[in-house]
Amino acid sequence: MRYDVLIIGAGPVGNYLANLLARDYSVAVVERKNSFGGKACTGIIGAENYERLGLPKKAVLNELYGATFYSRIQSFSIGRKSPQAYLVDRKTLERELAKRAMRRGADYLMSTTFKGFKNGKAILQHLGETLEVKADFYVGADGVNSTVAKAMGAKTKAEFLSGYEVEVLGEFERKSVEVWVNKEITPDFFAWVAPIDGETARVGTFGSIEALNRFLRLRRLEPTRILEFKAGTVGFGWRKPWVRGNVALVGDSALQIKPTTAGGIVYGMLCAEGLRKALLEGRPENYWNYCSWVRRQISFGLRFRKLFLGLDQEAIERIFEVLGSEEAREVIETQADFDDHLRTAKAILKRPKLLAKLIKVSPSLIRALL
Ligand SMILES: Cc1cc2nc3c(=O)[nH]c(=O)nc-3n(C[C@H](O)[C@H](O)[C@H](O)COP(=O)(O)OP(=O)(O)OC[C@H]3O[C@@H](n4cnc5c(N)ncnc54)[C@H](O)[C@@H]3O)c2cc1C
Incomplete structure (x- = not known):
């Protein structure tokens, strides 16, 4: 068997990438499970990106317009007129994306586990049988415990x-x-x-x-x-490189996930788009550059996470007082972006009154966020 691109892992990101590539390349996807879905995941996906990425409406179970935030002793709500996020059924999402990719010509090898590389070929195990598949390019979309990442010698700090x-x-x-x-x-x-x-x-x-x-x-x-x-x-941090020679990582396998909320579906898919662009140019090494927006969000999320771990509940209560104020809620309601937390933080810190109050709670918090 020989393909242009072999994708390992038929999760949401692997299937999305298969869709993107199947028109221009011969593509195969290998999946170790015998069916789609089943992963622990709340399935909340930002509505704007859901539409932009063209994800299947059929998978949407509920539309979410707002949120109520609770601390130990207080709470505040924000809401909008249009849905901000969708709650989806992961199995339907993955199956529908796989069906689209199959219609575009991608082959799927279910119940097939990637074991490693040998002589430039992927070694796969299918129901007790060993298969060797040769591809020009290999993509690990095999999740947080990626076997492909190990096989390509990626280093993890997370x-x-x-x-x-x-x-x-x-x-x-x-x-x-x-x-x-x-x-x-x-x-x-x-x-x-x-x-x-x-x-x-x-x-x-x-x-x-x-x-x-x-x-x-x-x-x-x-x-x-x-x-x-x-x-x-989930893994918050870095696993690098995202591409080495003719092997790339995408989605959770590259830890393309928000450290603020543990949402990984959109970032993985955005990076899948970056990978497609780099492959079409014949310059896979550009993949890293084409994911600069996601990388900035991850960097911000990691700084935010470090700060969160250092805060005690008293500091959280004081931050809630600021974020629950009318001015902050107005900023969040009009400017917060479900997937762009850097922009959301900047919008809040641009307001002098809110900035001054947050500096009082924790100067280091503001320094790190800015
Ligand atoms: C409790 C929890 C809640 C979450 N909630 C959300 C949420 O609300 N919104 C959100 O965006 N994200 C959420 N996430 C994160 C989200 O689940 C991941 O970011 C997302 O699943 C990443 O998709 P992926 O396709 O990269 O990897 P995965 O979904 O992990 O898919 C990888 C696929 O590769 C297959 N595979 C693995 N190894 C091999 C192998 N050797 N050979 C062949 N196949 C293999 C697996 O079986 C799997 O199907 C949550 C995570 C957890 C744990």
Whole structure:
């Protein structure tokens, strides 16, 4: 078997890339699972990028217009007239993208695991049989524990966090996400409540299962009303290089994920677009440059994450006082961008009153963000 491009991993990013490439190249995608989907993921994707990337409407379960932020002792809400994010069904998203790629000519080899490279070929295991596939270019879209990254000798400097999520019955405000920032309950990350409808939500956090259990108790969600439990890993940091010779990494395999919210689907797809551009030019080494926007967002997110870990709950309460003020909410409602957190932070810090108040809470916070 021989292809122009062999993509390893049929997650959302691998399938999206297969779509992008299948018109210009012969493409095959290998996936170790026997079906699509199944990964722990809340499935929240910024609405603007969802439309721009042309992702399938069929996968959208709910439209989210706003969010309510809770600290230990206070809360504030922001809302907009149009949907800011969609909550999607990952299985449908992945299947629909794969179907599109297949229609464009991509081959899919399911239940097939990439094992490594030998003599310039990919060694694959399919139901006990070993296959060798030759391609001009190989792409690792095989997630956070990427085998391709190991095979190409990529180096990782990152914080890895376990995420725990349940789908649970309760009472929810259908159009709005809840974000809970309470270090006494979930010290490593915020906890989220993402409604699928008025009576079902995906609820999760990163760090430990104990943190999720504490949060479920705080939010008065019954452990006996859980429909589904999932766990997964995210990596915040850098895994480099993103391209070496005729092998590239994209999506979680390259840690193209927001350290602020652990959203990785959009950044991975934006980088997939950068990779396509570099391949069409015959200059794969340009891939890194074409992802400069995502890289800036990751750098900002990593600085933000470091600051978050250094803050105590008292400082978080004071930040909430500032962000919950009328002026800050107005900025967030009119200028916040679901995927561009750097722009959102800059819009807030451009307001002299808000800047002055935040400097009082933590001068180092402002220095690091700017
Ligand atoms: C609890 C939790 C909640 C999250 N919530 C969100 C969210 O709301 N929004 C968001 O944008 N992101 C979210 N994320 C992150 C998101 O899940 C990832 O960023 C996204 O899945 C990355 O897509 P990917 O295609 O790069 O990798 P993956 O989705 O991990 O797909 C990789 C694919 O490669 C396959 N594979 C792996 N190894 C091999 C191999 N050796 N051979 C063949 N195939 C292989 C896997 O089976 C898998 O299908 C969340 C993550 C967690 C853990």
